[in-house]
Amino acid sequence: MMVFEGYAKYVVYDEKRWDLLRRKRELALKLMHVLERCSIVSTVVHGSVARGDVEEDSDVDVSLLKPYSPGLLMLCLERGGYNVYSRKIVMPTPVHTPKLYIYLDPSEELVVSNPLAELSPVEVEFYKFSGMLELRELAKNLRVPGVNKELMLIEPTDYGHTEMPVLGNEDYVAKRLGISLATVKDRVEALSRRAREGHTGLFIEEEVPVGMDVEEFIKKLCRENKVFRERVQRHGLCI
Secondary structure, three states: OOOOOOOOEEEEOOHHHHHHHHHHHHHHHHHHHHHHHOOOOOEEEEOHHHHOOOOOOOOEEEEEOOOOOHHHHHHHHHHOOOOOOEEEEEEOOOOOOOEEEEEOOOOOOEEEEEEOOOOOHHHHHHHHHHOEEEHHHHHOOOOOOEEOOOOEEEEEOOOEEEEEEOOOOHHHHHHHHOOOHHHHHHHHHHHHHHHHHOOOOOOEEEEOOOOOOHHHHHHHHHHHOHHHHHHHHHHOOOO
């Protein structure tokens, strides 16, 4: 018998919340189908849309798990009927893989991210920590467990979800999510630090200027930042 530290909370969704979840999942599903038509098959939706515990302001986060040409990705989205509102290059720390974030609505609710180099196995586990679904799983309307920003493990149920604290239950969380205990502890420390200190600075967070090609802006960052250049140049992005 498993004994948990803290408490377990049972949350029942009303029809309004089920409708909200369906709406956000439809946004993700449409976007992932557009990407698949461009032969981008390694996509996932992660976070609350994958778990089910969405709120009105929940983002719809679709991520590529393999690096893809930024220019071709932009073309794919435009041909799929999407307007691009802004683009950012983000690298949280010198050891993390830099990513391109493309925001597809004015409120930045719908976003697709593209790694600019190969993700490490640990970085893929970061997505699993928050809960992630592939296209075929989302199409089947599956939901998966994951951890929210308040460090609560969300486990889907037929009536909504249950939640329990991660702190004190790290071993169970790692086994439940199929990830390493080290990843759980890393995410706990990072989210706890953010809660204590507020938004922590990112190593790189640069918005691509309007009218500039993403590739040209990446070349600019390559010239200005040695660490960034070393991470992406093997993929031909600094040439």
